[in-house]
Amino acid sequence: MQYATKLTTIAAAIAADAPTIAALQRAKGKEFAIGFTMAWLVYLNDILNLNKSMTEDQIELCALEINQAYNSLKISDITYLFRRIISGAYGEFYESLTIPKVLAFFRDYFEQRCIIGEEESLRAHRDFSSRSEFNYSNSLRRIFSGKSKKS
DSSP states (O other): OTTGGGOOSHHHHHHSOOOBHHHHHHHHOHHHHHHHHHHHHHHHHHHHTOSBOOOHHHHHHHHHHHHHHTTTSBHHHHHHHHHHHHHTTTOOOTTBOOHHHHHHHHHHHHHHHHHHHHHHHHHHHHHHHTOOOOOHHHHHHHHHHTOOTTO
């Protein structure tokens, strides 16, 4: 949790140097990655102090679903998302937490992340495209003198 406070936006979570869930599965095994997600769900259950918490089986099933459907998310995304859930950014829980609610949070976050990722990618492309690497004076001299670089 010590680095979690540095994640203040979705863009920061995207830019963070963190592995994806899929990379975690490859490096440490599927069980480890599911355990990581389960740990966050257990923490969420405990910290929210709900009247009707998720059962152990529900937590495991939810973690499995998250790891399968959202394995392209980084660990930084997971951390930022759970911080937002805890802070109330996704609204009231009405004293209970369910698998559909958690998966809806992930779906909403993933959609927002895709939009921001696309914007960042387009911005980087525009920045790259706008670089002036064309040397006008040398190119004009070459064109008007009738010489090409290959000669």
